[in-house]
Amino acid sequence: MGPLPPAFARQQGALTIAGEDAAALVAAHGSPLFVYDLAGVAAQVARFRAAMPVAIGLHYAIKANPYAPLLAAMAPLVDGLDVASGGELERALAVKPAGAVSFAGPGKRDDELAAAIAAGATLNIESAGEARRALAVGERLGIAPRAAVRVNPDLELRGSGMKMGGRASPFGIDAEEAVAVVRALIAGGATWRGFHIFAGSQALDAGALIETQAATLALAARLADAAGVAPPLVNLGGGFGVPYFAGDVALDVERVGAALTESLERRADVLADSGIALELGRWLVAEAGVYLTRVVDRKVSRGETFLVVDGGLHHQLAASGNFGTVVRRNYPLAVAGRMGAVGEEEVSVVGCLCTPLDRLGDRVLLPRTAEGDEIAVFLAGAYGLTASPSAFLGHPAPAEVVVG
Ligand SMILES: *Cc1c(COP(=O)(O)O)cnc(C)c1O
Numbered sequence: 260m261g262p263l264p265p266a267f268a269r270q271q272g273a274l275t276i277a278g279e280d281a282a283a284l285v286a287a288h289g290s291p292l293f294v295y296d297l298a299g300v301a302a303q304v305a306r307f308r309a310a311m312p313v314a315i316g317l318h319y320a321i322k323a324n325p326y327a328p329l330l331a332a333m334a335p336l337v338d339g340l341d342v343a344s345g346g347e348l349e350r351a352l353a354v355k356p357a358g359a360v361s362f363a364g365p366g367k368r369d370d371e372l373a374a375a376i377a378a379g380a381t382l383n384i385e386s387a388g389e390a391r392r393a394l395a396v397g398e399r400l401g402i403a404p405r406a407a408v409r410v411n412p413d414l415e416l417r418g419s420g421m422k423m424g425g426r427a428s429p430f431g432i433d434a435e436e437a438v439a440v441v442r443a444l445i446a447g448g449a450t451w452r453g454f455h456i457f458a459g460s461q462a463l464d465a466g467a468l469i470e471t472q473a474a475t476l477a478l479a480a481r482l483a484d485a486a487g488v489a490p491p492l493v494n495l496g497g498g499f500g501v502p503y504f505a506g507d508v509a510l511d512v513e514r515v516g517a518a519l520t521e522s523l524e525r526r527a528d529v530l531a532d533s534g535i536a537l538e539l540g541r542w543l544v545a546e547a548g549v550y551l552t553r554v555v556d557r558k559v560s561r562g563e564t565f566l567v568v569d570g571g572l573h574h575q576l577a578a579s580g581n582f583g584t585v586v587r588r589n590y591p592l593a594v595a596g597r598m599g600a601v602g603e604e605e606v607s608v609v610g611c612l613c614t615p616l617d618r619l620g621d622r623v624l625l626p627r628t629a630e631g632d633e634i635a636v637f638l639a640g641a642y643g644l645t646a647s648p649s650a651f652l653g654h655p656a657p658a659e660v661v662v663g
Contacts (some may be wrong), residue, residue: 260623261504261591264546264637266299266617271599274635276549276663281595284660285633291554291570291657293486294323295640297332298546298663304336307539309452310516312523316536318361320497321347323540323641328661330354333543341538342380345371352378361408361494363455365429372396376404383409383455383494385431390440390572394447407452407492410437410482414474416459416498417467430457434478451535454479455488460501461541465511468498468519476535480527492534499542503638504588510542541641548640550575550657551595552619554632555611563622564606568634571610571617574657576647578619578636579610592620595633600626608634612652 262268274281276295285292307317318339321330325347333338334354341483342348343364351360362375363383373396375382384390384406397404411431432440445451456475462468472495479493480589502509523535552570572579592608602624619636649656
């Protein structure tokens with residue numbers, strides 16, 4: 260199993276989340292249940308602010324967790340919200356002024372472009388064709404689109420769980436083509452907003468992030484010089500990872516912040532007046548979420564003990580190993596009523612879906628567990644419910660609740 264997040268690692272006895280008893284939360288809201296600790300989210304934002312240069316803006320990529328009460332709590336803590344669909348745009352505009360909302364993602368439909376342009380959100384333009392469509396939609400509405408160019412960089416984030424740069428990609432405009440699109444947008448009357456350069460995700464290696472951020476700043480400067488216009492904002496992407504699995508070590512954000520301070524001091528003249536931002540998803544919210552699911556059945560098959568729970572991959576796909584991981588490994592989990600208890604038996608925790616993919620813990624060591632006990636699956640604050648196939652098998656939706 261991966262390491263329990265710091266807020267839970269030393270708990271003994273009954274699990275509490277932001278001081279609230281997990282069993283009481285389940286009694287009040289039902290099982291399965293997602294609990295998000297808002298104090299934990301705020302603490303993570305505070306840690307970011309303390310570690311990073313003051314000039315760095317923090318954006319939240321809301322696809323990590325768009326739950327409305329969490330988003331409402333997050334909005335005043337961050338400088339921007341990054342969205343990737345018309346639906347997310349609506350959620351973001353409900354809690355943040357349009358000037359602080361940017362819309363990335365491939366395949367934006369004309370109605371989505373129109374909604375963003377009408378509201379005054381920034382479009383992170385993903386292709387030359389999208390630039391043409393955005394200008395046409397702006398013309399039809401009589402509103403100049405606020406546009407940044409998302410660049411597919413000629414570099415990639417080393418050690419990143421999900422590589423997105425340095426190769427052919429549906430995301431962004433190849434660095435070699437970006438300047439032409441910047442010129443076309445400006446010539447077409449768009450309000451120029453700058454560059455968005457996202458090189459990868461889920462990096463735990465501070466050295467890799469430091470290198471990537473420095474290279475990304477240099478790329479932005481090169482493109483700005485070639486285009487002959489300074490970018491009001493450079494969004495350097497994010498990529499801050501979370502330790503999910505055995506052997507993972509938490510990212511040293513303080514080291515990343517110190518290096519970024521130096522990179523900013525050395526930045527090229529063309530970026531002297533540019534705002535610089537990072538956009539983070541999972542790092543801000545993953546550890547603040549716990550998925551609680553009750554053991555419905557305990558059975559033994561050919562020597563292997565199975566705990567069958569009332570939740571599963573339809574709520575928490577990532578913990579089943581079916582969301583972007585090559586080899587299935589166990590997320591940290593625990594018996595909610597017996598935190599800190601020694602492991603007594605090797606069991607497999609499986610969900611209630613009729614597919615062998617639905618496994619939340621594969622041969623994990625847990626204290627003796629009976630029907631009715633609650634299993635806590637940690638790191639459920641990011642890419643949980645909205646990143647899971649909740650319609651599959653037709654079970655009811657789980658409740659979500661915020662505490663703290
Ligand atoms: C998904 C996404 C993010 C957030 O990624 P995390 O790994 O959750 O931090 C940030 N930026 C863009 C463009 C994304 O698509």
